[in-house]
Amino acid sequence: MWQIFKLLLKNFFGLKKSKRLYKRIIFPFSSVLIGILIGYLLNEAGDGLLTKSSDELITFLLTALFLLPFLRIIFPAYRPLRRIVLSYYPVSHFNKMIINLIIDMLSGFFIFLFIFLLTLSIISKDFNIKFLIQSYLLVISSHLLRTIVQNLIENRYNLRSFILINIMLIMILIISLFRHPFEPSNFNWTLIIFGLSVFILLLIESTVPFQTRSAIYLKRLPVKNIFWQLIIYNKGVRMSLIIGLIVKIVFFISDMLFVKRTGRHIMDGNLLYWIFIAAPTIHFSYVFNNLWGNYRFLWLHLKLHFDNDWHEYFITFYKIIFIPLLIDMVISLIFLIILWNNKVFVISYYLLSLVFLCCFSIYWSFVCPAYLTDSAIFKIAHSPKGNFICLVVTGFLYLMKINSWFYLLAPFLIVISVSLLLKLRFDIKMNKWDVYLPLFSE
Amino acid sequence: MISLTSVYKSFNGNSVLENIDLSIRNDQVYCLLGKNGAGKTTLINLILNLIKPDSGMIELLSKPNDQLDNQNKAKIGVLREDMATINELTGFDYLTLIGHFYNMPGNLINQKINEFASYFLDEKETELNNRIEIYSFGMKKKVALISAIMNEPNILILDEPFAGLDPLSAKKLVVYLNSYRSPERLILLSSHNLNYIKQIATHVGVIHKKKLLFNSGISEFPVQKGESFEDAFCRIIESQ
Numbered sequence: 001m002w003q004i005f006k007l008l009l010k011n012f013f014g015l016k017k018s019k020r021l022y023k024r025i026i027f028p029f030s031s032v033l034i035g036i037l038i039g040y041l042l043n044e045a046g047d048g049l050l051t052k053s054s055d056e057l058i059t060f061l062l063t064a065l066f067l068l069p070f071l072r073i074i075f076p077a078y079r080p081l082r083r084i085v086l087s088y089y090p091v092s093h094f095n096k097m098i099i100n101l102i103i104d105m106l107s108g109f110f111i112f113l114f115i116f117l118l119t120l121s122i123i124s125k126d127f128n129i130k131f132l133i134q135s136y137l138l139v140i141s142s143h144l145l146r147t148i149v150q151n152l153i154e155n156r157y158n159l160r161s162f163i164l165i166n167i168m169l170i171m172i173l174i175i176s177l178f179r180h181p182f183e184p185s186n187f188n189w190t191l192i193i194f195g196l197s198v199f200i201l202l203l204i205e206s207t208v209p210f211q212t213r214s215a216i217y218l219k220r221l222p223v224k225n226i227f228w229q230l231i232i233y234n235k236g237v238r239m240s241l242i243i244g245l246i247v248k249i250v251f252f253i254s255d256m257l258f259v260k261r262t263g264r265h266i267m268d269g270n271l272l273y274w275i276f277i278a279a280p281t282i283h284f285s286y287v288f289n290n291l292w293g294n295y296r297f298l299w300l301h302l303k304l305h306f307d308n309d310w311h312e313y314f315i316t317f318y319k320i321i322f323i324p325l326l327i328d329m330v331i332s333l334i335f336l337i338i339l340w341n342n343k344v345f346v347i348s349y350y351l352l353s354l355v356f357l358c359c360f361s362i363y364w365s366f367v368c369p370a371y372l373t374d375s376a377i378f379k380i381a382h383s384p385k386g387n388f389i390c391l392v393v394t395g396f397l398y399l400m401k402i403n404s405w406f407y408l409l410a411p412f413l414i415v416i417s418v419s420l421l422l423k424l425r426f427d428i429k430m431n432k433w434d435v436y437l438p439l440f441s442e
Numbered sequence: 443m444i445s446l447t448s449v450y451k452s453f454n455g456n457s458v459l460e461n462i463d464l465s466i467r468n469d470q471v472y473c474l475l476g477k478n479g480a481g482k483t484t485l486i487n488l489i490l491n492l493i494k495p496d497s498g499m500i501e502l503l504s505k506p507n508d509q510l511d512n513q514n515k516a517k518i519g520v521l522r523e524d525m526a527t528i529n530e531l532t533g534f535d536y537l538t539l540i541g542h543f544y545n546m547p548g549n550l551i552n553q554k555i556n557e558f559a560s561y562f563l564d565e566k567e568t569e570l571n572n573r574i575e576i577y578s579f580g581m582k583k584k585v586a587l588i589s590a591i592m593n594e595p596n597i598l599i600l601d602e603p604f605a606g607l608d609p610l611s612a613k614k615l616v617v618y619l620n621s622y623r624s625p626e627r628l629i630l631l632s633s634h635n636l637n638y639i640k641q642i643a644t645h646v647g648v649i650h651k652k653k654l655l656f657n658s659g660i661s662e663f664p665v666q667k668g669e670s671f672e673d674a675f676c677r678i679i680e681s682q
Contacts, residue, residue: 226535233530233573297526304490305515305543307508431508436492440524 027108031115039123046126054126055184062182065113065135069142072109073149081150093205097198104143113139134187137194144197145172151204161207168200227319230295236372237294240286241324245331251277252334259338275394278335278346279353280328285387288321288361292369293383295320296439299369303436310428314421317362325354345401352410353394359417360390363424366433371440443467444489444597444630449498451481451488458484460652462498466645468596469625473639473660474632475675476649482632483523485649486601489630490520502597516544519595523602525586533570533577533585537592544593551592558588562614579606587615591622598622600631604638616641636672650679 038061046054082103085096104110114136121132152165172193175181181189231237251273255266267273276282292299298316306312332350339346364386393413399406427433449462459481466472474482487493489500491507500507503514510518520526528536534555541551555570562584563569574582583606591598604612612635619629619642633639639646646663648656656663656678665674 226531226539229532229535230528230530233575295528297524297528300492300522300526301528301540301543303492304518304520306512307491307510307515309512434494436487440492 027112028115031112032119035116035119036123039120039127042120042124042126046124054124058127058131059180059183062131062135062138062184065117066138066142066176066182068113069109069139070146070149073146081147081154093202097201097205100147101140101144104147105140110139110143130187131184134184134190137190138182141190141194141197144201145169148197148200148204157204157207161203165200165203168196172196225323227316228323230298230320231324234294237287241283244282244286245327247282248277248328248331249334252331252338255338256334265338271395271398274349274398275391278332279350279394279397280325280332280357281353281390281394283321283324283328284357284361284390285383287324288357289364289383289386289390290368290370290372291317291320291361291365292435292439293365293372296369296371299435299439308429308431310425313366313428314362314425317365318358321358321361325358329354342401348400348407348410349397352397352413356393356413356417357390359420360386360393363420364389366424366427366435369435369438371438443501443504444628445499445501446485446489447499449485449488449495449500451484451493451495457652459488459649462654464647464654464657466628466630468628469623470645471619471623471629471631471643472645472647473643474630474647474649475634475636475639476632477679480649481652482649483601486522486599486630486632490518490599512545516593517596519590519593519598521586521590521600521603523605525582527574527577527582527586527589529573529575532573533581536574536585537570537589540589541592546593554592555588558592561618562588562611580608580611583607584611591618594622596627598627598629600629602633603631604633604635612638636675640671648675648678650682655682 041050042054042057044050045052045057050057082100085091085099089096091099117132117135117139121127121129148165148169152162157165175189175193175196179189180186181193231241251266258264258266267278287294302312302316329350335350336343336346364383368383368386370383396409397413400409444464444466446462446464449459449464450457451459462485474485476482484493488495489502489507491500491510494508502510503517505514528539531539537555538551541548541554546554559570563581569577569581570585574585577585583603587600587603590600603615607615616638622629623644629642631639631643640660643660645658646656646660647654663671663674664678665671666677669677
């Protein structure tokens with residue numbers, strides 16, 4: 001195990017890749033800086049200079065530390081579980097779990113989190129060694145819970161194990177809600193949550209799943225439409241779209257509840273909410289901006305059979321994205337109902353962003369295709385420039401809410417979108433973009 | 443007809459193929475031989491206009507390969523080494539889609555699928571109704587092969603067609619390819635299985651050290667007395 005630890009450390013701090021410079025300098029520096037700032041904030045709270053007490057701030061901090069690693073399950077994207085130590089290696093279940101945990105804890109995210117907490121405990125008078133241990137236990141528990149939930153998502157276990165795992169997960173939820181393990185005085189409950197998480201993961205490690213969820217999918221759903229099949233049976237695309245749609249539904253429902261309770265909307269003044277939730281941007285950033293990366297053999301057949309015939313590429317592209325967008329549109333009707341008073345803006349915002357994204361995505365799929373390996377399927381980073389352009393343009397449309405004059409952006413945006421399609425049509429005829437090498441030189 | 447004139451290709455400044463001149467006529471079964479990484483697949487990709495040569499001219503059906511229209515393209519069938527099957531679809535749906543790409547009428551597609559499936563597959567109905575993702579390597583290969591030949595193209599390009607096939611299926615393929623030969627058709631294939639090549643090839647080309655080392659009829663392949671085809675191939679490669 002020590003050898004693995006050494007190898008990982010060497011890999012992390014190795015000087016092989018210059019692009020890791022930011023990891024070694026900027027991120028640790030930022031972690032230390034944020035630790036110092038929050039440390040001073042806690043000291044001021046301890047001296048009674050803030051409206052909140054230091055205990056309240058530490059509770060808030062511990063809650064955030066517990067939620068942060070768990071939320072990485074969907075933000076920035078869902079990533080399938082990594083199985084480093086597979087079941088056929090002669091390693092005990094406990095060691096397997098520990099090795100996987102060490103590997104995860106030596107990733108950048110957790111190292112910087114640790115640097116931040118260490119700095120905080122040095123600077124702050126109130127955040128002592130006990131809180132440092134408590135906070136790190138919560139971080140590890142949260143990460144273990146994420147692993148457990150992902151195991152349940154990706155694998156299918158026998159009924160007894162499944163029930164047992166879920167009972168214990170419910171226990172953790174109840175403890176989290178009613179026993180406040182995030183309060184500095186409730187260290188014992190933090191320990192119990194940590195112990196339960198370790199126990200559930202050990203149970204999972206020792207239980208052999210009898211099927212993976214993807215294997216179940218392969219035999220169900222007798223769907224006839226070829227393009228619908230392409231969506232449903234492509235694991236990466238399916239998961240990305242489902243997660244995108246679930247995020248939207250959760251936010252819409254949360255907003256409805258928030259309005260009932262406070263009379264205000266979550267999205268009031270929140271640009272990110274509008275970009276990611278109100279518009280269909282999330283599906284484009286996950287999948288459609290790099291559609292050929294998800295269906296490289298389909299592109300290859302189109303190339304072999306039609307080569308410079310733009311018509312076939314366009315038809316195939318839009319047939320694939322049509323059904324997911326239709327579902328998104330239906331779900332977005334909830335949003336329209338929530339903001340019925342602003343219906344003109346909501347409809348304009350949604351439709352304009354849809355027009356631009358539809359035109360841009362096919363263009364970008366040709367300009368910047370990237371082959372997606374299994375481990376990279378859920379990364380948004382495969383099309384960073386394209387996604388950034390989408391975010392900026394969708395963000396600009398929000399100006400229509402601020403001032404009605406910005407509705408003049410609409411014809412301008414439509415012209416740009418159509419121009420993109422015309423340019424792509426010309427580029428395909430001229431065989432301008434090299435799609436083959438990025439997709440096939442693995 | 444396939445024609446390559448002074449074709450040169452490099453990747454990131456490293457040349458892969460240099461000064462390739464090759465002409466494959468109709469009625470020929472031309473087999474590309476060479477070690478792993480010799481550039482056989484690159485040559486096929488160049489012919490298919492999937493990658494551009496740095497210099498040189500490539501023609502298919504007497505036209506530059508980047509100026510073929512859809513009707514020309516319908517005369518070309520391809521089996522790639524990676525098979526290029528669309529795993530999300532069932533075998534039947536995949537072949538139907540490819541049939542539509544070839545602009546074949548629906549009833550002809552069904553007829554051809556049935557015809558080839560009954561020849562190459564054992565239990566065609568159940569196998570073709572499963573999703574390709576769960577197929578074995580050999581089964582995927584057979585489906586990809588059917589997709590390449592279902593339109594009975596004039597130019598058939600097969601990259602490693604025997605790899606992954608069981609001996610029975612490989613033998614069936616040999617029989618099929620021999621029967622497929624005609625004065626209007628051309629078959630270009632690459633393979634490491636010299637035993638099968640001997641049975642079908644009319645012409646052979648050996649790619650080694652970026653060059654087309656040997657390019658002639660199979661009867662002129664320099665097999666010495668008491669030497670097998672494999673031995674002769676190894677000798678040619680090792681002597682360079």
